[in-house]
Amino acid sequence: MKLQLALDQVSLDQAIEVVAEIHDLIDIVEIGTPFLIKEGLAAVVAMKKRFARITVVADVKIVDGGAYESRIAFESGADIVTVLAFAHEVTVREAVREAEKHYGSIMVDLLGTEDIPGGIARAEAIGARYVCLHTASDLTGPVRDTLSGLEKAVAAARTCKVAVAGGITLETVDRIIRRKPEILIVGGAIMKQDDKRQAALRFRQRIDQAGRGAG
DSSP, X not given: OEEEEEEOSOOHHHHHHHHHHHGXXXXXXXXXXXXXXXXTTHHHHHHHHHOTTSEEEEEEEESSOHHHHHHHHHHTXXXXXXXXXXXXXXXXXXXXXXXXXXXXXXXXXXXXXSOHHHHHHHHHHHTOSEEEEEOOTTOOOOXXXXXXXXXXXXXXXXXXXXXXXXXXXXXXXXXXXXXXXXXXXESHHHHTSSSHHHHHHHHHHHHHHHHHHHO
């Protein structure tokens, strides 16, 4: 299981500083949508230049212009680009085609999708490599809603790797890990802590412990 750090409400300097501090504890860095709006794709360029070995996600949340928007994200250095599940099939397909040209991947964000198995089947048929079960930051529902959706996603996925995001904390992470997503996306539970390295280390330890238990 991989640990992805979501960078949202930060400046580029702050983001670089945090990743420099914890890069050995994480597998993936996400240039989140608010971060992209604030800093532009220059944030992707800078992150990939500074940390070439870390997988970088550009959370563009493409809903139209699949070819062009994914292209400029990949050309900026992104390894994975996000497309919203309710985008038109043509949009998703064009983004996947562009990803293949750049040796990158598309992650279909299931945000707002009620038919999770259906959304995953569609993403896989088009050729996306990842899906993300995403609980919106504006929602404050109980963790069981995330767990139920995650169980459906993991059960439905055949070729896509499943990521999970949205309000994950140290209090909820063990229940989420037990559902065996491929990627655990954590933002505020690390970024809002004074000691960010210690917070990241705790998540890393939970993941590694689960991995050893599975082995």
